[in-house]
Amino acid sequence: MAEVVKRDIDPARYDKDFLLRLYREMVKQRAFDENLIRLLHEGKVSGFYHSGIGQEATGAGTCASLRDDDYILYDHRGCNQMIAKGVPLDKIYGDFMGRLCGTTCGLGAGIVHVAYPEKGVLGQSGTLGACFVIAAGAGYAVKVKKTDQVCVCYFGDGTAARETFHGGMNWAGLYNLPIVFYCENNEYGISTHYTKAHALKNNIADRADGYGIPGYVIDGNDVLLVYEVAKEAIERARSGGGPSFIEGKTFRYRGHFEGDPALYRDQAVVEEWMEKRDAIKNYRARLIAAGAAAEEDFAAVDAEVEKEILDAIAAAEASPMPECTRIYEGLFVEGVV
């Protein structure tokens, strides 16, 4: 059975710069997302957008222990993670707006496939669940290359039901691969509650035990807890200790995609999460209560982030759209390996 980790972490144990860095990451992700939704309404972004608002602690807490050469595979709701891993914001906005400055050089928009090798961002599997087996391969490559890189594979509770879940976990356990599986359990697939999609004893993370992989269930909205548990898992993987599985309990505030009224959820539950369990709000309150940071510190970060976001949007908007011939470029790579 997975360990249900509960810790009352005293923020004062961490230095202020670090604490504010986590705050900045979360605020940046939320501001990115809110602005993206605005751009959608302004008709500047098209396609399906899966908002990550409410789930910011995942990327901020996990990526804080990752190096540039560590790998991540994010999912359709994964802008939070790619931002935390360091993909420049103008490139992500550029992708959503279909501009040449995006990582896909104009192919973007819709369910975006951002990859950014210099920061270890390997991409997104639009058909859910291939991430498990792709991560297994990336993890195996680390073993062959004999480096100390780590691969984090992010996915949702719904995706955890995919057949490939078994394949990837089996390889990871069997070959002792440096992979951290991070399940963002926001309770729903699209409309299906995870308890209606999984035969479970208690938690999704319990499955890890059968593969000999340590599993943890945590409050995925407590960024310091996400940070600590992920750090332990990442360090274990880095030092040859093999894979881990973390299930972070979280919630998405918006519909599955922008435009989904999410009538399948009880509005009272949504409000409860937004009011009582919001990762950013609670973190601020906690740091203030502990005397670890003050309102002015947060206000300063907020202002800097806002500028960073608006600058990134302006830069993306200034970038041209691709020519129609763009689709014929890059199907095959020239040369030899």
Next chain:
Amino acid sequence: MKTISYMQAINEALLEEMERDGSSVYFGEDVATMSGAFGATAGLLDRFGPDRVFDTPIAEATIAGAALGMALAGLTPITEFSFADFVGIAFDEIYNKLGKWNWMHGCCFKIPVTIRLPVGVMAGAGPEHSQSPQALFMHSQGLKVVVPSNAYDAKGLLKTAIRDPNPVLYFEHKVLYGMPGEVPEEEYTIPFGQAEVKREGSDVTIIATSLQVHTALAAAGMLAGEGIEAEVIDPRTLIPLDKETILASVRKTGRVVITHEEQKTGGTGAELAAILAEEAFFDLAAPIKRVGSADTPIPQSIFLEQEFKPNEEKLMSAVREVMQY
């Protein structure tokens, strides 16, 4: 020149390329300790060790998906399914991922993945261990499709496949494994997209792939006795496709028969026929004919499986038919 089997040719290509590329790995079901269902991977484990050559669980989707992950992380993965029929299990990983990943992510990676896929009717292997599913992947995008018909091509094309920075599906026919052929002593590779004219002729073009190249050559020999000179062309790679060689031959002969062991409907010959109809219609003196296998599942019976697939007789009567015009 030396004479080796198609299987030895594959084995030599693997040994040479894994020696050449220290980032290459070979993995699959029963490939390391047992040297594969057909013995093609003999010697790899001893030479390159257990990290680079390893047995995997029976999980083809994981094998194909992991190959992509390894490529993204800088390796040159070479793998195989015991039977090409198993592509169904890994269809998402092959069809949606391997070929499209680099394009959809802005082309910032190399995906030098090679998957060996044994095809073909042999010894009553039945409906799920005898198929030739290459047409499915001619329709996908970003994959290269290779169909070697002899030892020389098997070796030269596999070496090219492993060096290619794009994913390559390498369809090898099980009946060809034991077939001997001449290969040079020295190192060589064969570029993709170069068809080979296996026999010259002026009356009719036969486009044949894989084992059917041999059927076509045998049929052409017999047709010569009837005064019909058939030109036999082996495309060798379906993606990329050497349209020029095929079109030049059809323009010369004005008649074409396409043969493959795939079922006729929606087989790779359908695409070849469509290309010819689009690009050489006014050069044709007769309708294009296709000789494929029956549009049924493949029977287990060793008698019926031979009836299922094209043979010299069926091919010759198709040729005689186009010669009527």
